[in-house]
Ligand SMILES: Nc1ncnc2c1ncn2[C@@H]1O[C@H](COP(=O)(O)OP(=O)(O)OP(=O)(O)O)[C@@H](O)[C@H]1O
Ligand SMILES: CC(C)(CO)[C@@H](O)C(=O)NCCC(=O)O
């Protein structure tokens with residue numbers, strides 16, 4: 001039997017990221033609330049999450065880039081999984097990240113194709129899709145937070161440095177300034193190169209940004225490259241827009257019926 005192409009009246013979207021869980025609460029096609037929580041260390045039923053039970057039995061749609069975290073939800077009765085194969089995008093390769101696919105689908109549906117999405121998460125990704133919804137390609141690099149922490153974790157003397165509130169000066173005159181300069185100036189110069197190259201190929205493309213570090217990143221970009229920054233649309237909910245499209249349009253498999 002054909003499944004009706006409409007949203008459930010109330011549902012939750014869960015994006016399992018590398019650092020934490022991202023939640024969206026929907027009423028049909030309207031995203032009413034988003035929030036983040038830590039990864040779980042046991043299954044949600046074992047934890048007896050009262051808020052989940054209060055709104056239970058609510059359909060839960062899960063996408064994950066962390067397989068062990070996905071497994072914890074396998075016994076949740078109404079969980080459906082959003083898989084790469086079902087994304088209405090062409091040219092995806094088998095190990096492509098579902099978070100990247102959902103973000104580019106959601107931002108593209110909202111802003112139009114072609115689109116370039118920058119996801120400033122644990123990893124920073126760029127993902128470009130053309131007007132025919134074909135993946136052109138992208139790039140993956142350590143995100144801002146990971147660059148700072150890996151430098152201090154893997155050296156004897158370099159300290160952990162907090163994100164500066166504004167663009168640091170290029171020529172640091174102490175260790176913290178030098179680290180902040182190196183990471184941030186390289187990051188924004190690199191982004192400028194990627195964006196410029198993308199715009200040469202796709203002059204009318206939209207560009208959007210999402211992810212936990214997008215606000216400091218945009219602050220830095222705005223100071224150094226205001227014309228580049230002005231091209232970028234803030235889309236913190238891009239992944240949830242993508243989920244909403246998937247929940248409406250697809251027959252998604254139940255999590256407890258797929259092998260992970
Ligand atoms: N409470 C928080 N916990 C973790 N990261 C946070 C928090 N608040 C802000 N951040 C920032 O968000 C970044 C992670 O972004 P985000 O939460 O989008 O990543 P993720 O979705 O978990 O990881 P990824 O998208 O790479 O899978 C970190 O680098 C950190 O600087
Ligand atoms: C790159 C990350 C970690 C970003 O969250 C995720 O999208 C992922 O695990 N991707 C798989 C590799 C790829 O997209 O080519």
Ligand SMILES: [K+]
Nearest residue numbers: 099119121211
């Ligand atoms: K991400």
